Amino acid sequence: MHTAADRRLAVSHWLQSAHPSPEDVRxxxxxxxxxxxxxLGTLLSAVRIPYDLVDAIAACGHRQCANEVLDHTLDGGPVICDPRSRRYYALVPASAPRRLAPAAAVLARAGVECLSRGTYLGVPRVDALEMTTWQSYWAVPMPSPxxxxxxxxxxxxxxxxxxxLAAAEADA
Structure with missing residues (x-):
């Protein structure tokens, strides 16, 4: 059995390994x-999701509630919240953008984008688990490397x- 601190350290090392200079990450x-x-594009990629899409599902208007919905819906998969840009970043395998490519046009209309090779993502340190300022934090922490x-x-x-969102627009 590993402690939470051991898992965070292992996740931290794994994330650092995505960068050609891990000491720069530290x-x-x-x-x-x-x-x-x-x-992005070697160890992991990301799917950028606007707040509006998550808020439409959570129907609560609070970040903590939205984070819980993400945790439940994505089965504990890691998600970064960037409050400044009002976006979430679901971390996915590096191959995911290829798998989602056929739906790229539909996703783009919803403000969703698959980020991969040639893109850099601002990743908070692994112990940034709540919004204390307008800095990015882990809405759903990475459970293990x-x-x-x-x-x-x-x-x-x-x-x-x-x-x-479409139903809410139709009702309006």
Whole structure:
């Protein structure tokens, strides 16, 4: 059995390994905002999801409630919240953008984008678990190294949010 601190350390090392210079990641995480830019497309990719889609599902208007909905819907898969840009980033396997490519046009209309090679993502240090300022934090922490969101669950979440938004617009 591993302690939470052991798991966070293992996740931290795994995330650092995505960068060609892990010491740069450690340095960036030690700065006041505690966010490091990690290249996507080798170990992991990300799906950028606007608050509106998640809020349509959560129907509560509070970040904590929305985070709980993400945790439940994505079965504990890791999600970063960026309150400044009002977006979530579901971390997915590096291959996910290829699998989601056929739906790219539909996703783009909803403000969703699959981020992969050639893109860097601001990743907060692993102990940033709540919004204390407008800095990014883990809405759903990475449970263990390499444990990412299942792309189909992310696609289902997005489809559900899109249906809810469309229904709300039709009612308005």
């Amino acid at each position: 340095r960036e995480w030690s700065e006041p905002d505690g966010v490091a830019l990690l290249p 390499g444990e990412l969101c299942e792309p189909q669950r992310v696609a289902d979440l997005i489809a559900h949010g899109m249906r809810r």
